[in-house]
Amino acid sequence: MHVVTRKHLVEAEEQYPEAAREIRAWYRIASSALWRNFVEVRQVFKDADDMDGYVIFNIRQNRYRLVPIIHYAREKEDRITQGHIYIRAFLTHRQYDNRANWDKGVKR
Numbered sequence: 001m002h003v004v005t006r007k008h009l010v011e012a013e014e015q016y017p018e019a020a021r022e023i024r025a026w027y028r029i030a031s032s033a034l035w036r037n038f039v040e041v042r043q044v045f046k047d048a049d050d051m052d053g054y055v056i057f058n059i060r061q062n063r064y065r066l067v068p069i070i071h072y073a074r075e076k077e078d079r080i081t082q083g084h085i086y087i088r089a090f091l092t093h094r095q096y097d098n099r100a101n102w103d104k105g106v107k108r
Contacts, residue, residue, distance in 0.1 A: 005087040012090035019060045034073045065096040
């Protein structure tokens with residue numbers, strides 16, 4: 001998968017250094033994956049949730065939420081497309097509760 005908006009992850013690592021290791025681990029796993037649907041995401045991330053077009057990942061034992069939109073890999077003309085992950089927000093648990101925060105990049 002191609003993580004299109006990786007700068008949001010770098011900003012989140014700087015803002016929340018206690019979560020940086022898990023953010024980097026998520027990135028390594030996601031960028032090497034070739035997910036075709038949400039079921040395949042759940043095979044790797046058991047606590048991921050599909051919420052109205054967003055896939056929610058818990059980071060740092062549910063203290064933070066990573067909120068991307070995933071355009072899954074698909075078969076096209078006898079080949080598999082790469083798929084893309086667009087990071088929309090990295091939020092604290094409290095910020096996540098306000099749905100208006102989900103599509104605003106990294107929260108400060």
